[in-house]
Amino acid sequence: MSGFSLRRLLAMLHKEWRQMRRDPGTIGLTVMLPLIQLFLFGFAINANPRHLPTALVSADHSIYERDLVGALQNTGYFTLHRYPSAAAADEALARGDVLFVLEIPPGFARAVTRGDKPEVLMEADASDPVAVGSATAALLALNATALARDLPPDLRAPVPAPPFGIVLHQLYNPEQITALNIVPGLIAVILTISTLVMTSLAITRERETGTMENLLAMPVRPVEVMLGKIIPYVGLGYVQIGLILLVSVTVFGIPVRGSVVLLLGALGLFIACNLAMGFAFSTMARTQMQAQQLAQFAFLPSMMLSGFLFPFEGMPAWARAIGAWLPITHALRICRGILLKGNGWAEIWPDLWPMALFALIVGTIAVRLYRETLD
């Protein structure tokens, strides 16, 4: 009975499959979880918000005011609403009804034609930098040209010719659509939930309900129990990958510029990382509750420090160091790289080997921690 037996592994798998099939929760979670997450994150998150409500307080109705308002609206970032007074507009800003207040002072048109270079005040609610960031950038580029059409010829500032020109090519996602960044990342996030959380629960459940004692007393080897528990979740993970890719392409118009086979292979390694971690957690936890908490403990940094929600390069060095150890950080880059950039082997290699290393280390720990006896 020593050594590995395919027959016993098949017996384990058969049992797992029966249990999985009988539990409507597992199937529901497999299909519904990715769909709900996709639609939530894919449609709801926008890192480049447009049409932000802006209060306009104008004491000078003139052609220049209309030019300025028109130019603002043409950027696509501002939707203007007239307010009777500065006080009312500031109140609206404090309440959060508007994110900007634009004040055009009395005698604005006259001052412009006189060449006094008057100032208009734009107040921004900068409490959320992401919300107003792109809009303020657009604003600063505006004033050189906004009024040009209606100015008397002598006031039209000669556009100074800069000593060199910058040509900006926004590659991979030129329209800066957030979904194009978020949705490929979701593949990694959803796989983390289903494989990490589910494996750690599945194995702890055997211990909690006492069936582990029975398994240990029977002639089944630890590696067979481990594989028997893990393989169904690998299958589950791939079903989810397929589902997410399908919805990503058809609903969100995510391009598939690289090789799907390469993506599936790389994600296999990522699944291995999660299963190793889930198995390690399950050997440490005594109850399903503890396993759940351990998985949660790993899941939060995975969301926050991996570059899924916030740019990885924006984090301080120590946070990047933590992030670099998380397999999801690398899986994210691989997903985005293959789908959006058409990356191949050579480009994803720097993200493949850290995952392989992680799987190896954590897998070894998990096997060491798994005991064949009850003590």
Next chain:
Amino acid sequence: MSAAAPGLAIDVHDLRKSFGARRVIDGLSLQVARGEICGFLGGNGSGKTTTIRLLCGLLRADGGGGTCLGLDLLREAPRIRLLVGYMTQRFSFYTDLTVAENLEFVARLYGLSGVRRAIEEVLARIGLAGRRDQLAGELSGGWKQRMALAACLLHRPALLLLDEPTAGVDAKARREFWDMIHEMAAEGMTVLVSTHYMDEAERCHRVVYLAGGRLVVQGTADEVVRAARLVTFEANGTGIEQAAARLRHLPGVETAAVFGRALRVAGMERAALAAAIERLGDSGLTWQEVEPRLDDVFIHMLQGQEETS
């Protein structure tokens, strides 16, 4: 390592096992002959479950050793597992699988040839055939216990280790369960069964009493009773409850308990016990000395344990 005596299914010496600083098994030696039904008795926490787990390789002993079915306990644990059927104290099968599916899983893990036939045979033998397609989680206590027994018997083990198999099961189911155990012992199977029920202990060929991780006394039920040298008196009449309450506090009386219409008192010394009864005065009870029963002896031993610990 001592060579296993040919007639012994279990032959272990000086087993020791600690969990952290707590010593659970403290130099236990145990011999069980092949084909014997050995009752494993002792209070809660006396080490019964731990001993059973040591025997089937679920735990590794810290010290001591021996053989189980002629195989070395420490070095040949995997082979022992193939020959032993272990029934856990707690029902530990998959509640979301049917009886037949659970049995099929076990049969396949043991690599039985002719899984289907083996299952049908064991179902028929244990009287479970009618429930084969019921979910294990929906079975009542008695049926769950039968299913667990069926799963232990599938691979035709030479030794059955049963850990409180009948806890929480009704009297009829318990009797039927024991009938099956006797049937199997008659076919040559060795059975080690832990229990708290005295009627079950009396159905064993031999009982072993454990306290504090040591074997305290062993033998047939009669031998154990005789070895205890307990003196028992029984009284009949009205007012036995009041008499029992008074007697409990008198010197020389270890236990005084009412069973139906009779009051039984027990102690180690006949003279002291008689004196205590004397001190009750004329209570209108008629006293006579009776043979101590196994339960008198065990309560006596459990009390002795509490006093020393």
